[in-house]
Amino acid sequence: MSERTDRTDRPGAATKPAPGETWRRGRVLATLAVLTALVLVFHRQVPNTPGRLGSLVESFLPWFGVPLVVLIGLGLLRRAPLALLVLLLPTAIWAHQCGVLLPDPSPGEHDLVVVQHNVSDENTDPRGTARDLSGQDPDLIALEELLPKARAVYERGLAASHPHHAVIGTVGLWSKHPLTDVRAADIKPAGITEPWNRGLRAVVHAPQRDIAVYVAHLPSIRIGAGGLNSRWRDESARRLGAAVAAEKTETVLVLGDFNGTVDDRGLAPLTSQLDVPDRGFAFSYPVAFPVARIDQIMARSATVGRIRTLPDTGSDHLPVLARIVLDPLSAAPAASPGRSTR
Numbered sequence: 001m002s003e004r005t006d007r008t009d010r011p012g013a014a015t016k017p018a019p020g021e022t023w024r025r026g027r028v029l030a031t032l033a034v035l036t037a038l039v040l041v042f043h044r045q046v047p048n049t050p051g052r053l054g055s056l057v058e059s060f061l062p063w064f065g066v067p068l069v070v071l072i073g074l075g076l077l078r079r080a081p082l083a084l085l086v087l088l089l090p091t092a093i094w095a096h097q098c099g100v101l102l103p104d105p106s107p108g109e110h111d112l113v114v115v116q117h118n119v120s121d122e123n124t125d126p127r128g129t130a131r132d133l134s135g136q137d138p139d140l141i142a143l144e145e146l147l148p149k150a151r152a153v154y155e156r157g158l159a160a161s162h163p164h165h166a167v168i169g170t171v172g173l174w175s176k177h178p179l180t181d182v183r184a185a186d187i188k189p190a191g192i193t194e195p196w197n198r199g200l201r202a203v204v205h206a207p208q209r210d211i212a213v214y215v216a217h218l219p220s221i222r223i224g225a226g227g228l229n230s231r232w233r234d235e236s237a238r239r240l241g242a243a244v245a246a247e248k249t250e251t252v253l254v255l256g257d258f259n260g261t262v263d264d265r266g267l268a269p270l271t272s273q274l275d276v277p278d279r280g281f282a283f284s285y286p287v288a289f290p291v292a293r294i295d296q297i298m299a300r301s302a303t304v305g306r307i308r309t310l311p312d313t314g315s316d317h318l319p320v321l322a323r324i325v326l327d328p329l330s331a332a333p334a335a336s337p338g339r340s341t342r
Helices: 003-009 027-041 053-059 061-078 081-097 126-134 148-158 231-246 265-271
Strands: 112-118 140-144 164-168 171-175 179-184 199-205 210-217 222-224 227-229 252-257 295-300 302-309 320-326
Touching (some): 027 061, 053 061, 053 265, 061 081, 112 126, 112 252, 112 295, 126 148, 140 210, 140 252, 148 164, 148 171, 164 179, 171 199, 231 265
Antiparallel strands (some): 140 171, 199 210, 252 295
């Protein structure tokens, strides 16, 4: 027997895969990749009962990138070309939905800079928070969870940089530009009987044009054994969406803590008619380990550019900042739907 034959016949010697065996590897991984792609594409068809499952899935769509990385790693480890080839599909879908593949316009191309922040009713440093937010030099600052005592601190801290402001209930708007027509926005769910005012509307007289700005803090949601409880949040979103749809001012900005992501179907009354950021994850909550962006900046007759978070201010939310590009008035219908197809 030749020396070569002797080596290949020894126990444990490497053997060449049979024809086609390599492509049969990773069939389970390929199946998981297809299922992931189906959820990403058809997440709107995931039923919301029981437990608002569909909304729960949509709230964490950006995190589908994590299992994709795991599956790719397993495909490489197993040297499974079939799995790696199939995984290109959900990876491309995820990258497109999350804006990873979209070009980032120059940050210099904007008309307004807007900051949104739930400052928290437990924030122990409102003075520092006001300083940090004004330091970003935004045109508008929207705040939620304003307590009466903290409100005075924010008024003093922002007076120099943002001399115009309006506060209704626990939400407020600070502006470099004059404000008029300030009034409450009725977003209170019918089931809440105690005093509750967490929405305002004002007209900002920006140099380019008048802009109707809504600041809102939608009710919280709860995740428990029964799933996602978002009934009040969804009702509040419908009320806010109806107010925006009826708004006569052509250009509208909607800012606030919506307790939901832009993919969550519970916010469809807003996202169906407003532009939302297509770039930037900007996970804003909870500050200890942010997993979702529930602080939102949306617009009508304007484009919301890349959104990003700002450093921790002592709140349980991170502030978010976005640059706004106003659409030409002659080319933008008053109630045109947003660009987002999520």
